[in-house]
Amino acid sequence: MSVQHYQSIFGNASIEARQFNTLFVIFLAVCAVMYAAVIAFMLVALARRRRGGRANVMEDGRHHESDPALRTGLIGWSAVVATGLVALAIASFVADRSMASTAARERLSLTVTANQGWWDVQYIASDNSKMIRTANEIHLPVGVPVRIYLKSNDVIHSFWVPSLAGKQDLIPGRENDITIVPRKVGLYRGQCAEFCGTQHAKMALVVQVEPYSDFIKWWERQLQPAAAPATPLAKAGYDFVTSRNCGACHAIAGTPASGTVGPDLTHFASRRTIAAGSMPMGEGNLYGWIADPQSIKPGTKMPTIGLEPNELHSVVAYLETLK
C-alpha cells in the first residue's frame, strides 16, 4: 500500500470503495464530455466572426432575428443534457442500492461513539464477557461484512475512513450505522469529517484490516486485563495513575481506574497512535504527550498537570507495559 493512499478516497480497500471508484469514473467521463462540448461551442462562437460574415447584430439592423439553426441546437442541447442527467441519476441509484444491500449480511458489529477529540470503540458480542472496548483504533477481518453503529456523546461528528467507505454522521440523540466489507489487508487512516470544535483537525483514527486469524488473536489479547507492573519504575507509575486523578477519566481493566470520559487505556501501548491519531505511538511522543498535552493538541480535554520528572518517567514506563 502506498503512503499516498493511506487516507485517499481511491484506496479501494472495500467493496463499497470499489463501487465508489467505478461510479466516480462514470460521472467524471460524462462531465468531461459535457465540458468539452461547452468549451468547444464557445471557442467556435467567439472565433467565427473574426472572418466576418453575416451576423444578426444591431449594427446591421438584424438584432431581433436569430439563426434558425440555433433553435434546433437548443432543443438538441436540452435533450443531451436531460439524457446525460437521467443516465447519471440511474447509475447513482443503482450504486446506492447495491451498497445498501450489503447491510443485511453483517457478521461482525461494533459501536463507535464519538466524543470531542476522540473515538470510543466497542465490539459487540452475544456473550457479554467477550465484549471489548478500545479507542481511536479499529481492527477488522478482511472479507467479513461489518456493521458499525455510530453514536455521539456530545456534538455532531462524522465517521470517515476514505479508503473503506463514505462518511456517516454521529449525531447526539440518534443512531446511524454503516456497513463495510473490507477487501484488502492494510492500514487505513480516517478522521472526523464534521466540524466538532477546537480539535476537529486532530480527531483521527486508524483501521487495521487483517486476516481473520490475526483479528481473532487481537480480539483475544484485548479481552485480557492489564498486566501487573513488573519493574519498580512501572510500579511507581501504576501507583501514580491509580492514586491520582487519571482514573477519573480513563479506564484500565484490572485496576481501580475506571473512568469513561476519556479513552480506555487497557491496551494503550499496543495502538499505533497517541491522542486520536495526533502522533505515532513511541516513547518520545509518549513523553511529550503526558508532559504537556495542551501544547501538542491545544484545546484537548486532557489537562497539562505538571508532572515532576521522576513521575513522568514512571508514568511513561507503566503506560508502555499496557500492550
Place this chain on the structure above:
Amino acid sequence: MNELERVKAEDERLARERKKIARDGPKLNGAKLEARLERTWRRPAGIVGWLATVDHKEIGRRYIVTALLFLALGGVLALAMRVQLAQPDAALISPGRYNELFTMHGSTMMFLFAVPVMEGVAVFIIPLMLGTRSTAFPRLNAFSYYMYLFGGLMLWVAFLLNIGPDIGWFAYTPLSGPQFSAGKRADIWAQMITFTEVSALAAAVVLVCTILKTRAPGMTLARMPLFAWAMLVVAVMIIFSMPAVALCSSMLISDRLIGTNFYNAAEHGDALLWQHLFWFFGHPEVYIIFLPATGFVSVITETFCRRPVFAYPVVVLALISTGILAFGLWVHHMFATGLPRVGYSFYTSASMTVAIPTALQIFCWLATMWDGRPRFPVPMLYVVGFIITFVIGGLTGVIIASVPLDLQLHDTYFIVAHFHYVLIGGAVFPLLGILTYWFPKITGRMMSETLGKIGFWTMFLGFQLAFFPMHFAGLLGMPRRVYTYPAGLGLELPNMLSSIGAFVVAAAVVLFVVNGLYSLYRGAIAPPNPWGASSLEWATSSPPPPYNFEHIPVVETRTPLWDAHGELPVVTGLRVDEKEILLTTVVAAAPDLREPVPAASLWPLIAAIAVGVLFVSSIFSPWAVVFGAIPAAIATAAWFWPKELKRHPEPVIS
C-alpha cells in the same frame, strides 16, 4: 347645497389646484426643467442630508462600497488561513483562532459581501434600467442599508475584541448551543444573522415593488431586461427563504438565552432540526448569489455581442425554474446524516434537475455569441472566464448530487473547490465584469482597459491555481475546517499551490481596487452610453442626475436604445415641484398612478440604531427585547407618522 353639488364643487376646486401644479411637458423642458428637477430631487445639504438621503443611487453606492470592504476583510482572513495551510503541521495559528478565521470568512463572504453587493448593484441600477426616478419605499431602502452596516460592524468589532464566533458559518447545533459554546461568540453570530435577515428582507421588498410597479410605460414583463428578471426572482426567493433562517437562529438564541431546548437531544429536542431549517434557507442562498450574476452575464453578453440574448423566454423560464427548484434541494447538504434511502434518491434527482435550467442559460449565452459579433473589452473577458470556470463548478455539482459520491466528497476540500468555482467563477467574475461595465454610469468615468485586462488575467489564472488543486486535496482525504494536516498523505503539493494561488488572487483584487481609485480621478470622462448598450440606464448622463431622467421614457421593444430612431419617446406630466414617480401596471406596464415619493429623512437611520441596540443588547439579556422595543417603536412611529395629505394619488389622465 346638496351632497352632489358639494362633491362637484370640490372636484372643480381640485381641478383648479391641479392646474397650478408644475409638471414637465412641452412648456417645461430643457435647462429650465433640469434646474427645477434638480432642486426637487437633490438631497438636503450637509452631513444631515448625507445621513438622511433616500436616493437609490447613493444607497446603492454605499451598499457596493461597504460590501467590497467586507470582501477585502474576508479575503485577508482567507490569506491568513492559506498561510497556515501552506505546509503540514504548521503552528502559526492556533486551532481556536483558525476556527474563528473560517467562521468569519464564510459569514463575511456570504452574509456581508455576496448577498449585499448584489442588492447594492440592483438598488443602484434597477430604477435606471426601468426608466424611473426612484425605488419604491426609498426610506425602507435606506433602513435596509443601515441595518446591514450595523450587523457587519457588530460582527467585526466582536471579532476584533476577541469574542468573534468560532462555530462555522453554518453554526450546527448542538456545537453552537449553550452546552458546547459557552460565552457570547455564538450569540454574536446569531444576531449578525438577524441583522442581515431584516436588511435583506427590506431590500427584497423594495426590489419586488420597484420591478413590478415602477417600470417605464410600455416595458411589459416580456420586455423587461433580463437583469431585472433575475433580481425579481432573487427578491422573491429572499422573501421565501429568510423566514427559515430567522426561525432557526431565533430558536438558537432562545436555547442559549432563556433555556429552551429546541436542539437539545437530551431534552427531546433535535439537533438535526437546525440543519433542515438552515439549509432550507442556505441552499436558496446560493442561487440568491448566483442568479443576479447570470443577469450580469446576460447584460454584458448582449452589449458586447451587439444583439439581445438568444431565446429570451427560455432564459426567463430558466431563472424562474431555478428559483423554484432551489427550494427542493436542501437535503443534499445532509446526505451523511442518515436519512431514508428514498429521500436520498429524491434529492439526488432534484439536485441534478437544477442543472437543466442552468445548462439552458449557458446555451443561450453561447448562442448569443454565435449569432452576434463579439467584442472583448474587460467585462466580456470576465464573461468568458465565467463560462470556463463556472461550468467546472456546475459539473462538480452534478458529481456531488449523487449520494454514493457525496458520502465520500462531502465536507472535503473537493467541496471547497466546488463552491468556490461556483461562487467566485459563477458570481464574483460576473460581478467584477459588471462593476467595470457600470463604473462609468456610477462614477462618470471609464475604468482603465489596460489595468483591467492585467487584472482579469491575474484573477483568472490565480483563481485556477488556488482552487483547482483543492479538488485533489479532497480526493486525497483532506476534510474541511481543519487548521492543519499531517505530512505524508500527499497533501503538501496541492496545499502549497493553493496558497500561492490565493496570493495571486489577492494581487488581482488589489489591482482592481487600484484601477477603480485611479479611474475615479483620472479615468476618461464617460459619455451617456459609452458601450453602445440597449437598456435605459444608458439613456441618461453618466453619472445620472438625482432625478435620473428629465422625462420618463416610453419603451416599445426589448432593446429600447437600439430601436429608437432619433429621440427616445417619452411621457410627460409628472410634478416637478415635488418628488413624484409614475406607477405602471404589473404586467402590461400601462401608466397607472402618479405616486408621491417620501422626502429624505433621518428616521430610517434612527430606527436602525434603535433596532440595532435592541438586537445587540438582547445578546446579554432577554429583557432587552422588552425595553429595546420601546425606542424602536417610537422611531418607527415617527417614521410613519401620518402627515396631512396635500392631495390624493392622482389618476394619470387629468
